[in-house]
Amino acid sequence: MVELKEVELKKDKSVFGQISEYNHEKVVFCHDHETGLKAIIGIHNTVLGPALGGTRMWAYASEAEAIDDVLRLSRGMTYKAAISGLNLGGGKAVIIGDAKKDKSEALMRRYGRFVKNLNGAYITAEDVGTTTKDMEYIKMETDHVAGLPESMGGSGDPSPVTAYGTYMGMKAAAKKAYGSDSLEGKKISVQGVGHVGGYLVELLAKENAQIFITDIYEDRLRDISSKYKAKVVGMDEIYDLDVDIYSPCALGGTVNDDTINRLKCQIIAGSANNQLREETVHGPALVKKGILYAPDFLINAGGLINVYSELQGYNRESAYAQTERIYGYTLDIFDKSENEGIHTQLAATKMAEQRIHSIGKVKSTY
């Protein structure tokens, strides 16, 4: 039985030290001289099923940074799948390189061959720096790829479903904090109005929330602001706003020592991965400040649920119906957190671990 543990990670910086800390099953280094491919595939845990997770292409400052990213992200996928009730394990891959300059059909197809060689233990999909077009190239070499365009029978852009799940998680948090899940009139700040943030703002506007938005891209801000009557605020100003709910939909690590001191909200609920800079520090710090945190990997699982549905013959309605359950799961986590006196991210992690543990036992019997 694979044991998952809540640990202070990365005490030992050696590659095997880190693999051991994160407790990965397999990490594969892929290299191809011809195409310049340098990729790392991290398979964290396959107790519940094949490890599914996207391939990120990024110009990492160092190989150490790439290894850290793939290990952290693949571990997160294990928890995301487990807590969402999916029969999937956790995996993720990174390709080291500039997606704008270094990508080619040959590179993606060569990468696809490496995925193929894993015989289904890892199923890839798109992520930052990769597109549905890249998935088409990978598909030419292996069937172990999801997130294909709708025209190819795939599930297409997962962002609207991710936004819907985030919205469900946010409503559950409102129910817990205010006794009603209505977001009408609530002041909500959305940090990052890209794919997910944009769809989330649309849902919030339909409920007549008072929306504040920020982003790097002025055009995008103008567009979203005029469409949904959202007020544009500065990128740093967002942490000081007097709002009810803060929704991080851009980067990870935005909940940290500095921002926790500044935030005035009662709820944090957003789509970004790894929002807490350090789970063991900032999870408890939020509890102390009386801010209810809706765990990121739980409420942003809609995209994964959507892709999972593709593996079984895509059905958009059932993907949305399954994503809607995030509402109930989030309330369960709040209860668990309260009953056990632990912060919500830890409660969610424990819930995911319990499922892996118990289903692992089921599978061990004949």
Ligand SMILES: NC(=O)c1ccc[n+]([C@@H]2O[C@H](COP(=O)([O-])OP(=O)(O)OC[C@H]3O[C@@H](n4cnc5c(N)ncnc54)[C@H](O)[C@@H]3O)[C@@H](O)[C@H]2O)c1
């Ligand atoms: N797309 C999905 O289905 C999905 C699923 C799960 C998790 N997520 C996570 O949700 C987040 C958003 O994903 P996305 O697909 O919308 O990405 P995206 O790149 O389309 O949007 C992110 C937006 O954030 C903006 N941004 C970047 N830095 C910022 C900053 N410092 N302040 C304000 N805005 C900033 C960008 O300009 C961009 O518009 C990411 O963290 C992603 O990992 C996405």
